[in-house]
Amino acid sequence: MPVTGLVAMALIMLLAQCGRQPRKADEVTYNTHIRPILSDKCFKCHGPDASKRKSDFRLDTEAGAYAVLKGQADKHGIVPGHPDKSEVYLRISSEDPEYMMPPPESNLSLAHEEIELIRKWISAGARYEKHWSFIPPAITEVPKVNNDSWPANEIDHFILRKLEEKNLRPNDIKYDAFLLKRMMHDITGLPPDIQMQDEFLSDPGSQKYEAMVDRALASPHYGEKMAILWMDIARYADSHGYQDDGLRTMWPWRDWVIHAFNSNYDYRKFITWQLAGDLLPDAGMESVLATGFNRNHKITQEGGVIDEEYRIEYVTDRTNTVGKGLLAMTFECAKCHDHKYDPISQKDYFSTFAFFNQVNEKGLYGDITVASLADPPYMTITSRDKEGPLKFLSKADTGAVRVMIMKDSLRKTYILDRGAYDHPAAEIGVGTPEAILKYDTSTYGTNRLGFAKWMFDPKNPLTARVFVNLMWQEFFGRGLVRTSGDFGLQGDLPSHPQMLDWLACDFMTHGWNIKRLVRQIVMSSAYKQTSVVTQAHLDNDPENVFLARGPRVRLSAELLKDHILSASGLLNPTIGGPSIKPYQPKGLWEAATSGRGQLATYVEDTEDKRYRRGLYHFIKRTVPPPAMLIFDASNRDQCQVSRATTSTPLQSLVLMNDRQVLEASRYMAYTLAGQISDENKLITGLYRKILCRLPKKEETKAVRQYYSEVLKNMDDQKARAILGFGGHKLHDGADTKTVASIMQVVQMIFNLEETSMR
């Protein structure tokens, strides 16, 4: 094979690996092929950050790249059409350590395939393109597909078109128990009960499925499920964070989020209220409560800190949260210097910062000894308010509650030199990065409400895309843009760019209707197809980027808990109210505390408070609930837009030994002990409740064997030891040996891999 053939081979392999296949082998485009390389390997020194730019040469703009090099009148970084005259190509292909780029000391290097791509791109004219996410989404035509019986809606046309291009076949659609379980978990966070299963499986089909979807969307548990994602983004917690980490009362804000999702507030209202509900012309208690979003950041209670240092931290956190969570931009990189990759200058950063810098607040309101549950500005919610404008709030806590909210006063904002609180430089007004969308104060105004208007300007290229992507991630386990918090130059490219744009436009033209979007997703064949994995899947698309199979994702920490409680019958489905303290290994708070404040010791809740859903777990930031963190829950330190799904031995230990799981097993064993005369029936019941499906013959046989083995080795003493714990009262009369043995069976089924998946 000639050398050029080898290069072409390597190129094809690289492209196949990245999943970016140009239609023609020699079609190299800036956005798809070149920018990811330049951004990752070159822009750090030759990009937007003017202060760190080397040799005054910038490669992120056409003008900069084509210009005459400083001090070298006859040389240009790039000469379109002529790689051999382009200093960029000559240097990246050189092996001379004095001359080559990137320089050896940067620890960065380009692969041969990457150098070859750049050569081709320069040969073809080195055409630059605006970064994809800064171009407003345009509605695209829904692509045609060969197999038109598979698609259920527009989503499927986009998905199937890609699959057909890659010669991949999607899985079958089966209206079976697996699908029902997946959909119910995704929408309500709870498994379908036996009645639902019966109803669905008696007449399985598209119509029945649709009816089930609508029922799930109407369930009040939908809001709870969606709130989990939003609590991560909003870094919600029940303590202030930092070292003494006292109690705070932000739960009414969390309950508002549940309420907002359940009432299907459109996304524009949902966000506008959170950003600027206090500034609306018709602001009311509810819209003001929503602004608590901006106050969920950590607050110090360490005596002796420098007030302004921390106040700046809070404003920074607000700015970064909005950047990452709502715009998928890594704003924080531009606080100390111009962004190294994205067109966000330090000036841009502080102009956005200015919106959130008006709060009439201090860095420290006194240390933990004068513990404040809510630092000013705050609102006070009385029991009367809970009868009136805030009817959705839990009435469990009858006293008045203070919740931190937004309230502006006028404060000047300065660019902070190197981001340091004590180095104010030039004064600056409000604004946003122009590369996203120019901020015109006469159109939008100069406060947070203006910022919200800017976000929802139809020309804003990010807002709709970012949220649609988050929702996709919620249902498919991974975003269309995998880096759901970074749509910038260093972020991943969308796997289905046209579909992302189509969905974003469709979302906007239909009034930012969230439930409608969710419905669209779960009604698609892409979602409904089975998640069976074949060798061909693993060979061609191990990460399931192209969705030739349905999503199979591990339940989140909260949902796993909910699932076990719900299946066992122990779940207390109460919605909202102050967070709860369930079982937790003893001594964790006590070992870490300074001894000051209300959260020095962990006082476990009693009765069925412990069996509330996982999203109500009390989050003390400095000692977050260990079982939750082991299953990748957020520590709520900062805004987080996606969670990892790891698999570790500590997770197995939790499933085997966490009291919550044991207690659910024990409770379930008691409730089922009466059916022991028919073992098959009992096992079927267990499978239906826990796995939401019927057991296979071989499974029933295996479980029966296990049960009889356990029973054989059981004696009274052992049974009493096994059952002798737990707060839930159990009725007498059942044979302890039988119950203890059934408990082992239940426990094993809770530990099945399938139980934690949906």
Added chain:
Amino acid sequence: MNHPFFEHRLNINRRHFLGKLSVGLGSMALGSLLIKDLFNNPGQVSEHLMTGLPHFAPKAKRVIYLFQNGAPSQLESFDYKPALSRMFGQDLPESIRNGQRLTGMTANQDKFPMVGSYFPFKQYGQSGTWVSDLFPNMAKIVDDLCIVKSMHTEAINHDPALTFMQTGAQQGNRPSMGAWLSYGLGSENQNLPAFCVLLSKGKGNGQGVYSKLWTNGFLDSKHQGVQFSNSEERVLYLHDQDGLTADDRRKMLDKLNELNNIGFEEVGDPGIRDKIGQFELAYRMQTAVPEITDITRESDSVIRMYGPECLMPGTYASNCLLARKLSEAGVRFVQIYHQGWDQHANLVGEMPMQAMDVDRASAALVTDLKQRGLLEETLVIWGGEFGRTNYCQGPLSADSYGRDHHPRAYTIWMAGGGIKPGIVYGETDEFGYNIIENPVHVNDFHATVLHLLGLDHEKLVYRHLGRRYRLTDVAGKVVDDIIV
């Protein structure tokens, strides 16, 4: 106290022996997980693949970090300043303070009266190193230590300073040192976490600790420090419930594997196989952890060296002994925190109690490692998050004073793991306020620790949200002078 001491030990041994019969003595696999660990999460491989780790031959294989939480005074421990005693009560010259910002606790003081150490110093070892009378056992091993008197930091309050020392950033959810090492080097022992955390409390004014100090940050959660509890159950969720034996657990797992395999046949998801592996690993941990953490099997001479407190779980001494055992078994990074070092007031009363807690066991740990031939490959670090002011906070008298936070100069010591023994590095001025020779910034300290472990701090990177992060952010220089 000899007789009751042995009697006590004997009782503990008896109890443990009887209790352990059912667990069995399964042997531990000390298989190396080097590198391999990086590859077991397919989602991360393409992006974060790092070849050729470690970057060069490591001097140390493991770290034990004895963190003195709250910031022990350098002026009453290792940084001997007789001039301060002579200048008792005199106001700190403005030229020396030179613009240093103050905490909110002393910012409003109208005077900054200097005060020297209440406790006398003497010289020890071949190196003739000055150590205060509060640390007689550490004094005996000065020839094994490298005392760095020129540490400096940027933070002035506990939370940001601790976070800076442990994660390389004052704010933000960055991975801590142990997490970076777990990520970079993996675990040497499959049955134990690569990064273990042990907590204890002293009797002095304390500041809390927080899990962000041992967080994995943006790294995979398996790199998170595993906090050991001070109860019988050292690792959370480790023990099977009452009534169950290891044999019962084995049977359950066998059946679980059978059922999971039926699922695999149908669904084909390789994640199922992985899950089966994780349960087996958990099962092995259930045997391995109690064996390794059982300090009652230690010889009498070892117990005597660490002192009788080491037999009480949850004490600093007990954690030091446990740290040695975990480290010996291949745990990459053992992080100890001992609270109570925040002497804003009553330093003279509190500091002896704090020193009493840690002096004997810290020295014993170094000696113990040395006797086992492990000191060469184990880096031991002792120190806090900043230093304390040379002037008094609050009322001053000859035998009563306090000291505020001081970021500009503080002392830590290191031993073993490729560190030069028997040296003092760096120097402060006669006021004990400013560094006059060989400053070591926190970033430099991190770069040095990584270097000793065979890692180039500029190459140990992780790409997150479009940026390559390092423990040392964008700075840090290896302190070659203190490396063998």
